[in-house]
Amino acid sequence: MVPTEEVSERGYSEDGVDVTLVRWMLSLTPAERLEVLQQFADFVLSIRATSISQPPADPKRSLD
Amino acid sequence: MPLQYRSLLQTLNDHSIEYIVVGGVGAVLRGAPVNTLDLDIVYSVEPDNLVRLVSALENLDAIYRGQPERRLAPKASHLAAAGQNLLITRFGPLDVLGSIGNGRTYRDLVAHSPVIDLGEGLLVPVLDLETLIAVKEEVGSEKDRAVLPVLRRTLEESRRR
Incomplete structure (x- = not known):
């Protein structure tokens, strides 16, 4: 058994883990956990696609 | 590029592949709040399974991603x-x-990989947290060490439930 450690009032363990997030994930069913991961992937890939389709801002352009 | 975890897993099951989900997706399915953008599996190297696995990978249009231009x-x-x-x-x-x-091969890991029901008939063997932690400790890379506190805390919290 892993020894119990102190969790701060803000919900972080001594090693910096957000225990509230751990407890929330454990409250979900495995199917719901996979859906959370799928939504993360969809979000990251949509951002990546957007950044690829848009040209980078011209750093020489003056700000009005 | 699409990323569809359920479709990947369903295709493996449709081809009766002997495999175990490991890595980040395995950690998530066991309740760890981590993120990943790929699916890691360990497969059985039994000849019949390799034949089925090649068929599944053909169905998935799989190619080595290191040199995609060679396809x-x-x-x-x-x-x-x-x-x-x-x-x-x-x-x-x-x-x-x-x-x-x-x-650690499929044969070593399968006894530590209870099946998880993902609904809609999708049953998936997933490496348990104890073994996943042990594997990450063995690998010892910076990336693997970084996720260990989350995995250990998830294991501790899951044992309290």
Whole structure:
């Protein structure tokens, strides 16, 4: 058994883990956990696609 | 590039592949709040399974993602070597691993991989947290060490439930 450690009032363990997030994930069913991961992937890939389709801002352009 | 975890897993099941979900997706399914953008599996190197796995990978349009311009598809001979096959498929990145950690194979891991029901008939063997932690400790890379506190805390919290 892993020894119990102190969790701060803000919900972080001594090693910096957000225990509230751990407890929330454990409250979900495995199917719901996979859906959370799928939504993360969809979000990251949509951002990546957007950044690829848009040209980078011209750093020489003056700000009005 | 699409990334569809359920479709990847369903395709493996449709081809009756003997495999275990490991890595980040395995950690998430066991309740750890981590993120990943690929699916890691360890597969059985039994000849019949390799034949089915090649068929499944063909169905997925899998090619090695290191040199995508060569469009090199994995063959049974590649998979029999039990190495690391880092692939890109029509449903996203798929790492097909012959072993993990200090040479732990499907045969070593299957007893530590209870099946998880993901609904809609999708049943998936997933490496348990204790073994996943042990594997990450064995590998010892910076990336693997970074996730260990989250995995250990998840294991502790899951044991309290």
